[in-house]
Amino acid sequence: MLIFTQEGDFSKDLRFTEWDIGFVGSALDDRGEGAIDFLRDNCEKLIEVNYDPVEMELAIGEKSYIVDDLDTYFETIGNKRVVIESTTLNFSEILLLLSGIKSVVGHATLLYIEPKSYERKRTVTFVEKRQFELSGETPVYKPIPGFAGLLNEDIVQKVVFMTGYESERIDRAFEENSIVPQNSSLLFGVPAFKAGWEMNAFANNVRAIKDLSIEGEIYFAGANNTCAVYDVIDTVYNSLDETEELYLAPVGTKPAGIATAIFAIGHPDVSILYDHPVKKEKRTSEIAKWHLLDITLDHE
Known part of the structure; x- marks a missing residue:
């Protein structure tokens, strides 16, 4: 497992080669819009990804896959250069994308952008001054297939x-x-x-x-x-x-x-253990540092 990281105050500070495929989520704030605009200029194709924790399916573009069948999609990627836009994607989507990429390609780049500020809870009380409005609806903790253990008191x-x-x-x-x-x-x-x-x-x-x-x-x-x-x-x-x-x-x-x-x-x-929160729109504002992570996974 090798991880090479770089960061910059602006996207122009990053060193990279253009990608064939960019996996993205929905742009909910300034960071998401900036990230997707950047990848739109530097990827041959963008594909939106969304995980449904109830159905345990990963939607990749127009098609949904049960987690056990994801290999059928990733086998179509071949040796294409892939970037995962982690600012707009949830943890479960990043996990499943990396898992699929590991089984076929063995290498990926991840983009992440820091926020300049978070949206605070709309309150005037002193006690709640550090409360933030980052998530809307949050489903219960639901297992992610392939990464779920059984919590019990015997182990x-x-x-x-x-x-x-x-x-x-x-x-x-x-x-x-x-x-x-x-x-x-x-x-x-x-x-x-x-x-x-x-x-x-x-x-x-x-x-x-x-x-x-x-x-x-x-x-x-x-x-x-x-x-x-x-x-x-x-x-x-x-x-x-x-x-x-x-x-x-x-x-x-x-x-x-x-x-x-x-x-x-x-x-x-x-x-x-993950609870699959639904992120609120405008949960952050403005853009701080840009990060690129080049990851070489142990190819199976």
């Missing part, structure tokens, strides 16, 4: 949450799954995208730590540093003994989600 399951601003997603994970607080850990994005933003994540998650009696480790890795997050996950994974299993819950920043996806597809004994 020691270590759960690591990649934290963000939405602590209610961690609350819901405990409500809907048999998670043991003593075996649960949190990873915070430090340094944050912008100095001071880490305090939002701390403030919003400290209550969850206390109320849920979470007693595991607290880890730190840069909010925009996919490689650093991957290294933390790898350290946790290598610390497990034969009676323990690792579950990863990517409820934080997208770079942490990318690291989670890359690690999971390379380690089939690792499971994913």
